[in-house]
Amino acid sequence: MKQTKIPLSVKQLIELDGCARCELCREFCSLYALLNENPHPLKFPTSTVAVIKQFRSILRDQFGLKAKLLRSKPKIKEKLWMLADALFLYCTTCGRCKVVCPLGIDTWSLLNSVREYFMNNFTSQYPTHCVIDFISNTINTTIQNSGNIFNVSNASRHDWALYTGADIQVKDNAKVVYFVGCVSSYQGRAQDIAHAITAILNSVGEDWTLLKDEWCCGHPLTISGAGNKAKSIAEHNLRMIRDVGAKMVITGCPGCYLALKHEYPKILGKPVEFEVLHFTELLNIYLNEGKLKPIKLDGKVTYHDPCELGRLGGVLNEPRRIINTFTNGLLEPYGSGMDGICCGSGGLIKATNPSLADLLAIKRLDMLMETKSKLILSACPTCVQSLSKVAMDKNKELRVIDLAELVAQQLGLI
Ligand code: SF4
Numbered sequence: 503m504k505q506t507k508i509p510l511s512v513k514q515l516i517e518l519d520g521c522a523r524c525e526l527c528r529e530f531c532s533l534y535a536l537l538n539e540n541p542h543p544l545k546f547p548t549s550t551v552a553v554i555k556q557f558r559s560i561l562r563d564q565f566g567l568k569a570k571l572l573r574s575k576p577k578i579k580e581k582l583w584m585l586a587d588a589l590f591l592y593c594t595t596c597g598r599c600k601v602v603c604p605l606g607i608d609t610w611s612l613l614n615s616v617r618e619y620f621m622n623n624f625t626s627q628y629p630t631h632c633v634i635d636f637i638s639n640t641i642n643t644t645i646q647n648s649g650n651i652f653n654v655s656n657a658s659r660h661d662w663a664l665y666t667g668a669d670i671q672v673k674d675n676a677k678v679v680y681f682v683g684c685v686s687s688y689q690g691r692a693q694d695i696a697h698a699i700t701a702i703l704n705s706v707g708e709d710w711t712l713l714k715d716e717w718c719c720g721h722p723l724t725i726s727g728a729g730n731k732a733k734s735i736a737e738h739n740l741r742m743i744r745d746v747g748a749k750m751v752i753t754g755c756p757g758c759y760l761a762l763k764h765e766y767p768k769i770l771g772k773p774v775e776f777e778v779l780h781f782t783e784l785l786n787i788y789l790n791e792g793k794l795k796p797i798k799l800d801g802k803v804t805y806h807d808p809c810e811l812g813r814l815g816g817v818l819n820e821p822r823r824i825i826n827t828f829t830n831g832l833l834e835p836y837g838s839g840m841d842g843i844c845c846g847s848g849g850l851i852k853a854t855n856p857s858l859a860d861l862l863a864i865k866r867l868d869m870l871m872e873t874k875s876k877l878i879l880s881a882c883p884t885c886v887q888s889l890s891k892v893a894m895d896k897n898k899e900l901r902v903i904d905l906a907e908l909v910a911q912q913l914g915l916i
Pocket residue numbers: 520521522523524525526527528550551602603604605606607609
């Protein structure tokens with residue numbers, strides 16, 4: 503079996519070895535609890551600690567003393583398949599396990615590195631495994647060939663403005679780039695969020711533009727263990743941003759936010775030359791500058807923290823300030839802030855395991871509904887879509903909208 507380099511840093515190898523198997527990460531994993539409540543075909547217990555145990559066992563089989571002495575490696579096919587299931591079918595990459603580990607193990611990065619090891623080493627041996635086929639062919643090839651995750655013409659990336667009536671700007675030079683992302687560019691419900699963001703940018707007289715040829719940010723490649731393929735994508739997007747001379751890039755999508763702000767510097771080995779803000783952070787700047795004249799919504803609302811914006815991106819206070827400025831107050835649900843719980847669309851499970859994704863969305867919506875608010879807010883096009891879909895079946899009066907939509911509606915812009 504051909505082996506390549508293990509893509510783990512020294513810190514991660516120490517973390518892998520140092521895991522105390524206390525199983526706190528498992529207790530805190532919302533997906534693990536959900537799997538225990540519902541029948542599922544997985545024999546292998548999921549969660550970070552299970553991945554760590556299994557991965558250590560595979561490494562021992564591959565590189566341990568016995569493998570060296572006998573010069574033969576045990577068959578590890580079954581172990582690998584179970585590891586693939588746990589990594590790609592039963593983990594939302596929500597990072598909830600990361601904040602509880604008493605040893606401070608960065609489980610989010612560790613799981614991504616194990617995914618990378620898996621994709622680099624074993625995809626050619628197991629091409630028929632449904633998840634591997636999906637990730638290596640559908641996700642990776644699609645993004646690299648089409649420039650987006652939906653395998654449609656990238657030339658139609660601005661068409662959302664035609665459908666929503668948004669007044670967009672596509673200029674040669676601008677201070678701010680609005681990086682829309684694949685979901686808000688191509689998916690119906692999420693296009694309304696892009697419309698709201700552009701309406702606010704126009705209303706404050708911002709000097710902004712869309713990119714003439716935006717590509718997928720590459721974040722789906724990073725979380726599918728194919729981060730090495732994101733380099734050319736990052737270089738293309740950075741070239742486009744540089745061409746317009748932007749000093750700031752804003753995103754409405756937390757995945758794009760993580761990619762531009764944290765992943766591009768790692769991929770390219772140097773910092774990006776502009777500031778990266780989530781749109782909620784820009785709204786806070788506008789509030790500080792007195793550019794928005796808040797009109798309060800009558801009633802209290804609840805807020806769903808997107809995992810990639812709150813826990814993983816560190817943007818927790820800005821959405822709350824916007825809510826307290828534009829409504830009569832926030833009702834915090836169970837699992838908020840750093841304890842936020844995935845909406846069901848995290849990682850790639852919406853595509854690899856859609857029934858489980860819906861179950862998680864229903865469970866999350868139930869928690870949000872316990873606040874008795876009829877308006878649920880979030881700050882992520884994917885979370886809004888995921889929760890909206892299950893909300894329709896639960897309660898016809900329930901509305902799930904993005905913070906950008908709340909602000910644009912209260913300002914009378916949409
Ligand atoms: S919480 Fe940390 S130390 Fe405990 S089992 Fe999980 S990864 Fe290992």
